[in-house]
Amino acid sequence: MNKVNTKSPAVMLDHVSKWYGEVIGINDISLAIEGGVTGILGSNGAGKSTLFKILMGRLKPSQGTVRLFGIDPWKSTTPYRRIGYVSESEKMYDWMTSLDFISTLARLHGMSREEAVDRSKHVLNFVGLGDVHHKEIGKYSKGMRQRVKIAHALVHNPDLIILDEPLHGCDPIARTSIMNVIRELGKQGKTVLVSSHILEEIERITEQIVILHNGKLLAIGNLHAIRDLLDQHPHRILINCENPRDLAGLFISSEPIYGVRFPDEGQLEIHTNNLSAAHDVLPSIIVKSNQKITSIENPDDNLNSLIGYLIGGINHG
Amino acid sequence: MDDKGLSLKKTVWSQLDRKAGAIIELTIRQLRHRLSTWVVLSVGILLMLLLLAFYVDSVRDGFESIDNDGDAVDEDRDGYPLGQEIKYGHSDFDFSQYPGVGEYIPVGYIDSNDRIRTISGNYTWFGMGILNPTWINTNYTGNEWEPIINWQNELSMCPEGEAFVDWSWETYGSACIYGDSEYVFWGELKAYGSIEVPENRYLNWGFYTDSFYVEPDPISMYIDEDDIDWDGNFLQSSQGFDDDGDCIRKNWSDKSNYIDYSGEYNFDNDSNNNGIICDVKWTVDSEGNRIIEIYADSNVDEDPDDEKYLGESSHRTFIIGVGKMAFVILLGLFLPLFLALGLIRDETENGTLHYLLSKPIHRGEFIIYRLLGYLTVTGTYVMLLSLFMGIIASVLGPGDSIIRLKDIPIWLGIGFTTILVLCAYGALFNTLALISPKYGIYICISIGVWEFVMGILTIANPNWNISAISINHWALQIIDSIVLLTWPDTLQLQQMSQAFNLESGLDIFWKPPVHTLGTSNPLIAILVSFTMLFLFTISMLGVGQSIFKNREIM
Numbered sequence: 001m002n003k004v005n006t007k008s009p010a011v012m013l014d015h016v017s018k019w020y021g022e023v024i025g026i027n028d029i030s031l032a033i034e035g036g037v038t039g040i041l042g043s044n045g046a047g048k049s050t051l052f053k054i055l056m057g058r059l060k061p062s063q064g065t066v067r068l069f070g071i072d073p074w075k076s077t078t079p080y081r082r083i084g085y086v087s088e089s090e091k092m093y094d095w096m097t098s099l100d101f102i103s104t105l106a107r108l109h110g111m112s113r114e115e116a117v118d119r120s121k122h123v124l125n126f127v128g129l130g131d132v133h134h135k136e137i138g139k140y141s142k143g144m145r146q147r148v149k150i151a152h153a154l155v156h157n158p159d160l161i162i163l164d165e166p167l168h169g170c171d172p173i174a175r176t177s178i179m180n181v182i183r184e185l186g187k188q189g190k191t192v193l194v195s196s197h198i199l200e201e202i203e204r205i206t207e208q209i210v211i212l213h214n215g216k217l218l219a220i221g222n223l224h225a226i227r228d229l230l231d232q233h234p235h236r237i238l239i240n241c242e243n244p245r246d247l248a249g250l251f252i253s254s255e256p257i258y259g260v261r262f263p264d265e266g267q268l269e270i271h272t273n274n275l276s277a278a279h280d281v282l283p284s285i286i287v288k289s290n291q292k293i294t295s296i297e298n299p300d301d302n303l304n305s306l307i308g309y310l311i312g313g314i315n316h317g
Numbered sequence: 318m319d320d321k322g323l324s325l326k327k328t329v330w331s332q333l334d335r336k337a338g339a340i341i342e343l344t345i346r347q348l349r350h351r352l353s354t355w356v357v358l359s360v361g362i363l364l365m366l367l368l369l370a371f372y373v374d375s376v377r378d379g380f381e382s383i384d385n386d387g388d389a390v391d392e393d394r395d396g397y398p399l400g401q402e403i404k405y406g407h408s409d410f411d412f413s414q415y416p417g418v419g420e421y422i423p424v425g426y427i428d429s430n431d432r433i434r435t436i437s438g439n440y441t442w443f444g445m446g447i448l449n450p451t452w453i454n455t456n457y458t459g460n461e462w463e464p465i466i467n468w469q470n471e472l473s474m475c476p477e478g479e480a481f482v483d484w485s486w487e488t489y490g491s492a493c494i495y496g497d498s499e500y501v502f503w504g505e506l507k508a509y510g511s512i513e514v515p516e517n518r519y520l521n522w523g524f525y526t527d528s529f530y531v532e533p534d535p536i537s538m539y540i541d542e543d544d545i546d547w548d549g550n551f552l553q554s555s556q557g558f559d560d561d562g563d564c565i566r567k568n569w570s571d572k573s574n575y576i577d578y579s580g581e582y583n584f585d586n587d588s589n590n591n592g593i594i595c596d597v598k599w600t601v602d603s604e605g606n607r608i609i610e611i612y613a614d615s616n617v618d619e620d621p622d623d624e625k626y627l628g629e630s631s632h633r634t635f636i637i638g639v640g641k642m643a644f645v646i647l648l649g650l651f652l653p654l655f656l657a658l659g660l661i662r663d664e665t666e667n668g669t670l671h672y673l674l675s676k677p678i679h680r681g682e683f684i685i686y687r688l689l690g691y692l693t694v695t696g697t698y699v700m701l702l703s704l705f706m707g708i709i710a711s712v713l714g715p716g717d718s719i720i721r722l723k724d725i726p727i728w729l730g731i732g733f734t735t736i737l738v739l740c741a742y743g744a745l746f747n748t749l750a751l752i753s754p755k756y757g758i759y760i761c762i763s764i765g766v767w768e769f770v771m772g773i774l775t776i777a778n779p780n781w782n783i784s785a786i787s788i789n790h791w792a793l794q795i796i797d798s799i800v801l802l803t804w805p806d807t808l809q810l811q812q813m814s815q816a817f818n819l820e821s822g823l824d825i826f827w828k829p830p831v832h833t834l835g836t837s838n839p840l841i842a843i844l845v846s847f848t849m850l851f852l853f854t855i856s857m858l859g860v861g862q863s864i865f866k867n868r869e870i871m
Binding site: 053056057058059060077078080081083084085087089090091092093095096104105107108109110111112113152153 | 331332336339340342347672673674675676677678679867871
């Protein structure tokens with residue numbers, strides 16, 4: 001927390017490419033990240049894990065330069081003193097207790113046995129597993145396992161934390177808990193990289209995002225800024241209600257709405273060019289209609305649409 | 318946490334220590350949680366218990382006297398043992414030949430070309446002719462497989478015509494009635510009369526000496542009847558005494574001087590070529606205090622007192638055999654095959670390697686610590702097992718003291734050598750599994766078969782150069798050397814086994830170390846062999862490290 005950062009950024013990639021034979025993993029990525037939580041967004045196969053594995057020295061970049069705190073991670077393990085990594089691998093030593101697991105791994109940072117146990121208890125408390133640390137990992141739920149993995153990455157109080165799909169497969173409660181943990185880490189001033197293929201998850205954690213698509217860096221910056229751009233483009237809102245036709249009449253006269261559609265019984269799809277404006281008028285129209293609304297969905301408000309927009313033309317598929 | 322303060326306290330070494338400790342501990346705990354570990358360790362213990370049972374059964378229960386030279390038999394069942402028959406120059410495969418039986422003394426013969434073809438007298442005759450008898454010994458009979466004519470059978474009439482002109486009697490060992498008072502015969506008979514021998518036929522005659530009774534020796538007389546005679550004087554090369562007289566052959570039948578036990582003729586009573594008949598040549602080393610070769614003349618000290626000599630050498634054979642076969646060859650191979658092969662490979666396959674490699678630890682270091690973890694488990698196991706075997710065998714072994722303390726260094730040496738083998742195979746197998754995660758196991762098994770064969774070859778003859786292309790060869794050399802260091806007289810016992818037909822197996826399981834650089838010093842052999850194993854382990858480790866260091870992990 002109070003470590004003095006060197007001048008080098010936590011993460012620096014300069015024209016980095018990685019290909020496996022004919023297949024491209026990541027393609028000419030240049031990036032520098034320092035401080036705060038950064039969401040690495042991309043659909044499956046976009047190159048998120050490849051990027052992380054390059055950062056963690058598992059893979060050697062085919063081209064370009066990678067530096068973690070100014071050091072090449074393929075050649076040296078020195079940066080790992082300051083890095084915590086949560087891989088996407090589900091496997092753990094199920095026969096160990098979480099305290100055992102984390103303290104054993106903590107000792108690989110050169111901690112004494114006692115230090116390791118103390119620190120492990122501390123991080124297990126931090127991720128909310130303090131009261132079950134004597135249980136074997138094999139008996140944990142998916143979300144608890146995921147939190148053990150995160151705790152193990154935090155045990156040495158790292159400056160950079162890399163989390164590969166930490167919310168994958170977790171139930172909503174675990175998800176919220178993990179998101180809180182990640183936000184808290186960001187607040188502590190650490191550099192956190194979180195990958196996900198779900199826009200909404202990242203949105204709840206951070207505003208700073210990197211979007212990868214087919215191995216390429218598609219966008220980098222503030223999520224809201226990117227979204228605002230997206231808002232100005234055609235968007236759909238799907239409403240499940242009692243009487244779609246009545247509701248459609250009310251919407252069609254409203255400014256930001258330029259079209260309606262009835263995809264299914266009890267469903268109304270409204271089309272807009274300005275999503276935030278549409279959301280502004282939505283509550284008053286619904287109140288006016290006096291109908292029972294069962295759900296409101298934004299089918300275009302996902303990563304695919306965002307990527308579709310960024311590569312030109314919204315994917316209405 | 319005050320990082321600065323902590324980092325001041327921590328030296329590089331203590332950090333290294335902690336990392337090593339953590340990975341070694343993790344490896345041990347992982348191995349402890351695997352069923353295969355327990356299976357292979359239990360099988361090892363069972364094997365040792367089985368061998369101990371074998372030891373108790375065959376070594377501990379004393380030694381039956383063994384007829385080392387094989388003369389305490391009576392193959393023809395005439396009541397005389399082979400040793401006694403040989404003294405009299407008789408075969409032990411013919412019950413009509415035995416000590417005291419009458420000897421045939423030849424007197425004369427008519428061969429096919431002699432001019433005079435008639436002879437008279439009272440003899441034992443053998444051949445073909447027309448007999449005009451005064452008297453025939455009808456009690457001198459043989460059976461259907463012998464040439465002696467059986468006169469007690471009813472004889473047939475000879476065919477019509479003149480014998481050997483109109484017809485010829487061609488039935489061996491029989492006769493026919495010829496005319497009124499003559500017989501035509503072919504075979505052996507005792508008779509008084511005249512015999513006419515036809516042209517182109519022969520006849521021998523002579524007589525048997527009187528037979529006399531010879532008391533048959535008890536078979537037991539030919540067991541342990543020629544003990545080893547060594548006066549302990551290292552300066553006296555010619556030793557040994559032919560207690561049973563079967564080399565000197567004084568007052569034996571003339572015939573027997575040319576016959577050996579095996580039935581070979583031209584018996585050589587100075588087969589060790591030292592110019593002294595019927596002795597044993599004991600050769601000492603250059604320092605003059607160790608017997609390095611024993612060469613006995615045939616039939617000298619050839620049937621020693623087994624109880625006296627087998628106890629010690631069988632005990633040593635057991636230790637050496639267990640050390641080589643059970644520890645080095647079997648445990649040395651199977652423990653790494655089960656426990657070392659997957660040290661890195663399994664972590665990669667399971668995906669748990671990520672946790673370990675995201676720590677500030679070099680991959681090369683990681684391999685070493687993993688191997689150290691595996692060695693802690695297997696090494697402790699092997700040392701405890703060898704100590705256990707050592708204590709039991711030392712208590713049970715021959716000797717006056719309660720426990721043979723001198724055996725313990727040998728057992729520790731066996732444990733130590735096995736650990737060297739575990740290091741070498743551990744590094745090799747781990748590296749092979751890294752080179753080819755898919756086919757590594759098959760390569761390792763093939764190497765295991767090769768190593769097994771080379772191990773057996775090394776035990777049989779360490780001088781065969783081909784066996785040096787194996788880990789086992791060098792490990793077994795260390796055991797041979799440790800044995801010679803701890804029990805310097807093993808060479809003497811082994812030479813005694815060879816020279817005096819002692820069936821202790823010592824000469825099968827133990828040979829003097831060969832890699833002594835011409836010095837015959839076992840310490841040199843240990844040094845050379847250790848260096849070979851060490852270099853091999855280090856180079857395999859190096860190969861494994863460089864492969865792992867440059868491997869991309871998905």
